[in-house]
Amino acid sequence: MSLLANQSASSRFVWPEWATLPLVGGGLVIFAWVIVGLTVTSWAPFDPVKLAGMRFQAPSMEHWLGTDSLGRDVLSRTLYGVRHSFPIAVFVIGCAVVIGCTLGAIAGYVGGWLDGVIMRFVDITLSFPPILLAMAVTASLGPGLGNAAIAMVIVWWPIYARLMRAQVLSVRQREHVEAAVASGATRSRVLIKHILPLCWSPIIVNATMDFGQVVLLAASLSFIGLGAVPPTPEWGQMISEGAVQFYRWWIALGPGVAILSIVLASNFLGDGLRDYLDPRAA
Amino acid sequence: MSVPLLEITDLTVSFAARGKAFQAVSGVDLTVQSGEVHGVVGESGSGKSVTMLAVMQLLSQSATIDGSIKLGGQELTGLSDRQMRKIRGVRIGYIFQDPMTALNPLLTVGEQIAEAVRIHRSDVSRWQASERAVELLRLVAIPNPEKRADQYPHEFSGGMRQRAVIAMAMANEPDLLIADEPTTALDVTIQAQIMELLDQLRREKGIGIVLVTHDLGVVAGVAKSLSIMYAGRVVERGLVDDVFAAPHHPYTKGLLESLPQMDQRVQRLRAIAGAPPPISARPAGCPFHPRCPYVIELCHSERPVLRKVGPIDVACHRAEVVAADSGALQNA
Amino acid sequence: MFAYVAKRIVAMPFLLLGVITVAFLLTHFTAADPLTSIIGERQMNNPDVVEAARQRWGLDRSLPEQYLVYLGNLVTGDFGTSFRTRQPVAQDLIVRLPATLELVISAMILGTVFGITLGVFAARSRGGVIDNLARLFALVGASAPVFWSGLLVLFVFSVQLGWLPGPGRIDARAVAPPFVTGFFTIDSLLAGDWAGFRSALLHLLLPASVLGWTVTGIVSRMVRASMLDVLSQEYILAARAKGASPVRVLLHHALRNAMLPTLTIIGFSFAYLITGAVLTETIFAWPGIGSYAVSAARGLDHPAIVGVTIVGGAAFLVSNLLTDIAYAVVDPRVKLGAKVGA
Numbered sequence: 001m002s003l004l005a006n007q008s009a010s011s012r013f014v015w016p017e018w019a020t021l022p023l024v025g026g027g028l029v030i031f032a033w034v035i036v037g038l039t040v041t042s043w044a045p046f047d048p049v050k051l052a053g054m055r056f057q058a059p060s061m062e063h064w065l066g067t068d069s070l071g072r073d074v075l076s077r078t079l080y081g082v083r084h085s086f087p088i089a090v091f092v093i094g095c096a097v098v099i100g101c102t103l104g105a106i107a108g109y110v111g112g113w114l115d116g117v118i119m120r121f122v123d124i125t126l127s128f129p130p131i132l133l134a135m136a137v138t139a140s141l142g143p144g145l146g147n148a149a150i151a152m153v154i155v156w157w158p159i160y161a162r163l164m165r166a167q168v169l170s171v172r173q174r175e176h177v178e179a180a181v182a183s184g185a186t187r188s189r190v191l192i193k194h195i196l197p198l199c200w201s202p203i204i205v206n207a208t209m210d211f212g213q214v215v216l217l218a219a220s221l222s223f224i225g226l227g228a229v230p231p232t233p234e235w236g237q238m239i240s241e242g243a244v245q246f247y248r249w250w251i252a253l254g255p256g257v258a259i260l261s262i263v264l265a266s267n268f269l270g271d272g273l274r275d276y277l278d279p280r281a282a
Numbered sequence: 283m284s285v286p287l288l289e290i291t292d293l294t295v296s297f298a299a300r301g302k303a304f305q306a307v308s309g310v311d312l313t314v315q316s317g318e319v320h321g322v323v324g325e326s327g328s329g330k331s332v333t334m335l336a337v338m339q340l341l342s343q344s345a346t347i348d349g350s351i352k353l354g355g356q357e358l359t360g361l362s363d364r365q366m367r368k369i370r371g372v373r374i375g376y377i378f379q380d381p382m383t384a385l386n387p388l389l390t391v392g393e394q395i396a397e398a399v400r401i402h403r404s405d406v407s408r409w410q411a412s413e414r415a416v417e418l419l420r421l422v423a424i425p426n427p428e429k430r431a432d433q434y435p436h437e438f439s440g441g442m443r444q445r446a447v448i449a450m451a452m453a454n455e456p457d458l459l460i461a462d463e464p465t466t467a468l469d470v471t472i473q474a475q476i477m478e479l480l481d482q483l484r485r486e487k488g489i490g491i492v493l494v495t496h497d498l499g500v501v502a503g504v505a506k507s508l509s510i511m512y513a514g515r516v517v518e519r520g521l522v523d524d525v526f527a528a529p530h531h532p533y534t535k536g537l538l539e540s541l542p543q544m545d546q547r548v549q550r551l552r553a554i555a556g557a558p559p560p561i562s563a564r565p566a567g568c569p570f571h572p573r574c575p576y577v578i579e580l581c582h583s584e585r586p587v588l589r590k591v592g593p594i595d596v597a598c599h600r601a602e603v604v605a606a607d608s609g610a611l612q613n614a
Numbered sequence: 615m616f617a618y619v620a621k622r623i624v625a626m627p628f629l630l631l632g633v634i635t636v637a638f639l640l641t642h643f644t645a646a647d648p649l650t651s652i653i654g655e656r657q658m659n660n661p662d663v664v665e666a667a668r669q670r671w672g673l674d675r676s677l678p679e680q681y682l683v684y685l686g687n688l689v690t691g692d693f694g695t696s697f698r699t700r701q702p703v704a705q706d707l708i709v710r711l712p713a714t715l716e717l718v719i720s721a722m723i724l725g726t727v728f729g730i731t732l733g734v735f736a737a738r739s740r741g742g743v744i745d746n747l748a749r750l751f752a753l754v755g756a757s758a759p760v761f762w763s764g765l766l767v768l769f770v771f772s773v774q775l776g777w778l779p780g781p782g783r784i785d786a787r788a789v790a791p792p793f794v795t796g797f798f799t800i801d802s803l804l805a806g807d808w809a810g811f812r813s814a815l816l817h818l819l820l821p822a823s824v825l826g827w828t829v830t831g832i833v834s835r836m837v838r839a840s841m842l843d844v845l846s847q848e849y850i851l852a853a854r855a856k857g858a859s860p861v862r863v864l865l866h867h868a869l870r871n872a873m874l875p876t877l878t879i880i881g882f883s884f885a886y887l888i889t890g891a892v893l894t895e896t897i898f899a900w901p902g903i904g905s906y907a908v909s910a911a912r913g914l915d916h917p918a919i920v921g922v923t924i925v926g927g928a929a930f931l932v933s934n935l936l937t938d939i940a941y942a943v944v945d946p947r948v949k950l951g952a953k954v955g956a
Contacts, residue, residue: 124632
């Protein structure tokens, strides 16, 4: 019975309405990684690229996650890894959102042939399986984390273009927009003042969820050998080294759990944000 | 008098939510005889649908049912789900409010009616069941039933869908039909046709019908007796003619005055002030007292029980005064 | 129905042309001389080879002309020659296609069946222990990097427990069954080779499960959500009012309707499968197109990369089209061109 749903019998400390478990939990994990990334240089147990002991040591009190094939400390390398993954993810999402939203807003608001051209580009780009397109672009530009990032922007912007266009199309139908048009506001003013401010919530939710996906794809490209090059302590690169020695499970454990934690956290955070920003869509 | 078809005694339905229990229905008595239409009237939230779903035992897990529900003398409360499945669709047919949503969009109308037959009759072949479906569609006066049986719900109009739902409810010739707001979602002109169909089924098959509605006008034409529900309780009960002639409860009186009456001089239509109380905050004393024009001190503290006043059962401290007023109103 | 699907079919060639154009542009905006991406660096100081390639790919002509030559070559099935394997790319792909298909189809079946089951149970015990466990399992499956979870299951089931064989399609000592479909499981059965069938099946189990796990995550999440939505519909209550048993209500009425949105997500998960296949094949030394793509990318074997990209794009387009058609077939409301979800 829905009419019973909002009855609360609890008299203890009550969480604020917005502080749901996914939102807080996901946010804390991401926040913790940011702190690690900013401060790890001053407290990491070992240098991530220098020899720290015997090769192939299983986890011990000294090396909590063991050592890899060159005797480097896996825990330190894992912690340093976030310094490569996060900047890339922020860069890729940032560029994809800016490019995608700009083109999507233009397509949705201006319409006509411009809409047609932009959306055909979107359709074609989205016709590729993401990893194959990213691989092809990175291979063409030459391997490296920077080029992998550019490739991922190329893969991701159409998603935001499509999303933004749909948002603009739906918001421009609303009465306050028609009222603004009727009162003689210029087209650019209507777009910027009256339409765009109402388009952001799904963009933010998607960007949050995609953050983990970008971390994952960046690691995949490095795993394949198109992203980070040795001895960079990048997670995909580390797992790729661990794959050769897969019976020494600890080499890949740290980076694997790191990626998993970030993908999960960004999923939770995105879910929580959606519930908060747009309760109807939940 | 013979054993009543449906006899509900002291039915209480409560829901548990977040550690608290709320009574949606409190101490309801209801009797329906074979071959008659009994109207159950009340605003939404008055507990009328909950009562009917309790009869079918289709309420959610969080509901607790107390009291007695007898169908033709057989006690239904306490039956297992397996035993109830032999009652649902066989001895009781149920018609839902919104025919748009009561039909599965992915199955043809014929399949859905045939399913109602085949669930209970393993000896009926698939082919015989679809024959029966066509026959049932013909019974509810759907034109071209052979063709219609193979169509999907979205190809039916609202009125036609409700006829199909009725056909589905009639599939196993039940003794009792529960119609929960069967015409609310339909156009006014279609409403009369559906009511006429229900009344025709009652005459031809001799079934009893419980007609749940918020609209006294719907009851007026077809029901023989009625119960008025308010805030989970029956507040007035009697033959339709008696109640309409002189309502004894101020709520019934209010409902009647809010009906347009074609055969009388134009009167001012009056709506009842206020809104029914939410299930979680029903007032002490008489639940109707905050909205009642006849309210006295006693109503705040003491809840009136059903008692006989003339031909009518009524739960009101001031039933005699209300009845006198109502009579005066009728004679004016 | 025809209008709906026809629109998609008409759009197909144009999208495919777009895919090819992008691939063409990729080969021409490489950091290196486009010639190196056709014949490889080692051949560059052989003037005969260089001249022949220049002619064949029309590199001495203008860009639009080159584009037409490129299209013409593609139409005849010429994707260029891999300078790693020194074989025509098209031939390389055809040889490796069955392995990938066997893996992807098995993963799709495993993941979908398991995902639907999990989703139904989760929805039925909403908020209960099963629900939460199922959701956790699904979430981890959809979030874990397959190139890591693959390693993990290899370590646990192959190294530690010894239940299942390690990487590869079949025992190293065994001979591949005679080619019929290219699926080792089916071919060994057709040849009546039980030992071979057992070996092929056991080898398939781990990679297909790892790959299917991602699909399980996506599918079970969707099934759960749409089951919960469907179960609150009045026609579910109506089915119960008819006297239908809980199992019948769940499977015949609820799941059927819940499958509609799920169908779209299954089609959508094909993208994950391709991504996953690329990485899973690498981990499990699976001789399919995915591991071919990875080797090509590592060796900067441009013709091979572009060939794989085009084929992958085409496969992706076809799978999306099939999803649309399947949707139209299942939902009667689409046939009349009516709006779905009203």
